[in-house]
Amino acid sequence: MIHVFIGTKAQLIKMAPIMKELQNRKIPYNFIFSGQHKDTMDLILKNFGIDKEPDATLYNGRDITGIMQMANWAIQIIIANWNRKNLNKLFKHDTKGIILNHGDTFSTLLGTFLGKRQGLKTAHIESGLRSHNLFHPFPEEILRLLSFKLTDYFFAPGEAPLKNLNKVKGVKINTGENTLYDAISATPRATTQQGQPYGIISIHRFENIFSRKMLSKIVNTLTSQNDSIQKRFILHKPTENKLREYNLLKKLEECPSIELCPRYDYFKFTSLLKNCEYLITDGGSNQEECYYLGLPCLLMRKATEREEGLGENAVLSGYNNKLITAFIQHYKTFKRPPIAGAESPSKIIVDSISLFSH
Numbered sequence: 330m331i332h333v334f335i336g337t338k339a340q341l342i343k344m345a346p347i348m349k350e351l352q353n354r355k356i357p358y359n360f361i362f363s364g365q366h367k368d369t370m371d372l373i374l375k376n377f378g379i380d381k382e383p384d385a386t387l388y389n390g391r392d393i394t395g396i397m398q399m400a401n402w403a404i405q406i407i408i409a410n411w412n413r414k415n416l417n418k419l420f421k422h423d424t425k426g427i428i429l430n431h432g433d434t435f436s437t438l439l440g441t442f443l444g445k446r447q448g449l450k451t452a453h454i455e456s457g458l459r460s461h462n463l464f465h466p467f468p469e470e471i472l473r474l475l476s477f478k479l480t481d482y483f484f485a486p487g488e489a490p491l492k493n494l495n496k497v498k499g500v501k502i503n504t505g506e507n508t509l510y511d512a513i514s515a516t517p518r519a520t521t522q523q524g525q526p527y528g529i530i531s532i533h534r535f536e537n538i539f540s541r542k543m544l545s546k547i548v549n550t551l552t553s554q555n556d557s558i559q560k561r562f563i564l565h566k567p568t569e570n571k572l573r574e575y576n577l578l579k580k581l582e583e584c585p586s587i588e589l590c591p592r593y594d595y596f597k598f599t600s601l602l603k604n605c606e607y608l609i610t611d612g613g614s615n616q617e618e619c620y621y622l623g624l625p626c627l628l629m630r631k632a633t634e635r636e637e638g639l640g641e642n643a644v645l646s647g648y649n650n651k652l653i654t655a656f657i658q659h660y661k662t663f664k665r666p667p668i669a670g671a672e673s674p675s676k677i678i679v680d681s682i683s684l685f686s687h
Contacts, residue, residue, distance in 0.1 A: 330426035331356065331682060332444065336363035336436025339614050341370060342595050343455065344431050345377040346511035346675040352379060354679065359421055363406065363436040364388030365399075368566070372594045377515060385419055394567045396468065396535070399435045406439060416447050424448040427685050429678075430476065431455055433469040441479045452682060455507060456483040457490025458613075460634040466536060470634070482685060484678050489636050502681050504674035507637075509617050511675045516599040526606050528558050528660075530587075532629060533565040534611040541575045543648075547629055548577045550650055551609070552584040556657050558606055561590045563598075607660040616643055625663035627656045641665055 335341050362383035393402045410416050428444035430437050431454040444451045482500045485491040486507040494501050572578040607625035613635050619626035620638035628645045642665045646652050
């Protein structure tokens with residue numbers, strides 16, 4: 330049996346094309362939802378045309394966002410499913426199948442650990458990404474390394490991440506592109522919008538929002554830009570909470586070139602991306618989306634584990650004010666043609682796991 334373990338919105342977006350491929354081929358699978366994030370999850374399933382609801386949900390409380398909150402949540406789930414009877418029920422008494430886990434979240438490690446304890450083969454989607462710095466990004470780099478230790482099948486999105494797996498034992502498959510390529514391909518074609526050009530800002534990573542000094546620096550830098558482009562600042566809930574806590578929200582509200590916007594569902598956000606001038610972000614998935622769209626992208630990070638777009642459409646700021654200003658003033662020089670015609674990574678993954686799970 331195939332088991333799909335998902336915990337966050339970002340994971341679901343990248344796993345949805347795999348689930349859709351399984352659905353189209355009428356291949357049954359057990360959908361386990363860790364409950365780490367619940368916001369818009371049902372809408373994402375609907376957007377991608379996935380008929381299946383979770384077979385099991387491990388947690389029904391408020392969304393897990395803080396590090397200590399995550400650790401406590403993960404321990405509680407492990408304790409609840411340590412009992413062999415509960416574990417067998419979770420995995421439908423299967424001990425010979427394969428579990429698919431994605432990325433670098435606490436849910437990734439949790440699903441990999443539970444699958445291994447059940448005796449299943451474990452597969453890691455979007456594998457091999459490395460920053461080679463244990464504490465940047467934190468805790469993602471550590472979670473990747475721990476997940477690698479428990480993984481049997483590695484699906485790497487390209488030659489560079491595949492090379493990062495050279496010293497890891499297991500079967501390695503190069504999917505060429507990330508499954509995000511399939512996700513973007515599944516979104517409706519953007520309609521041309523008339524009106525004032527705009528950029529998008531999306532800041533939500535732990536190292537940026539849980540540091541008053543860092544978040545203040547980012548807000549001060551963005552509000553001090555002397556440019557004519559209207560910027561739409563997406564308010565992720567944890568980001569909004571920290572902006573309020575640090576008394577920074579008012580500064581954004583009073584900036585005439587910044588419009589505060591709610592978090593959108595994936596199809597709506599992708600449509601905005603396809604029509605905007607550039608994206609300023611700290612998200613790895615956003616970096617990949619911009620690469621596939623050929624969209625100018627400024628990374629508000631010190632380092633990134635992804636190579637997509639670097640030196641082409643993407644600029645790694647390192648929080649350098651001169652680089653940030655230069656990007657905003659000359660963003661058009663970073664526009665590139667979108668990526669098209671690549672083989673579906675989701676098809677490659679389903680082809681492989683269909684063989685592994687028999």
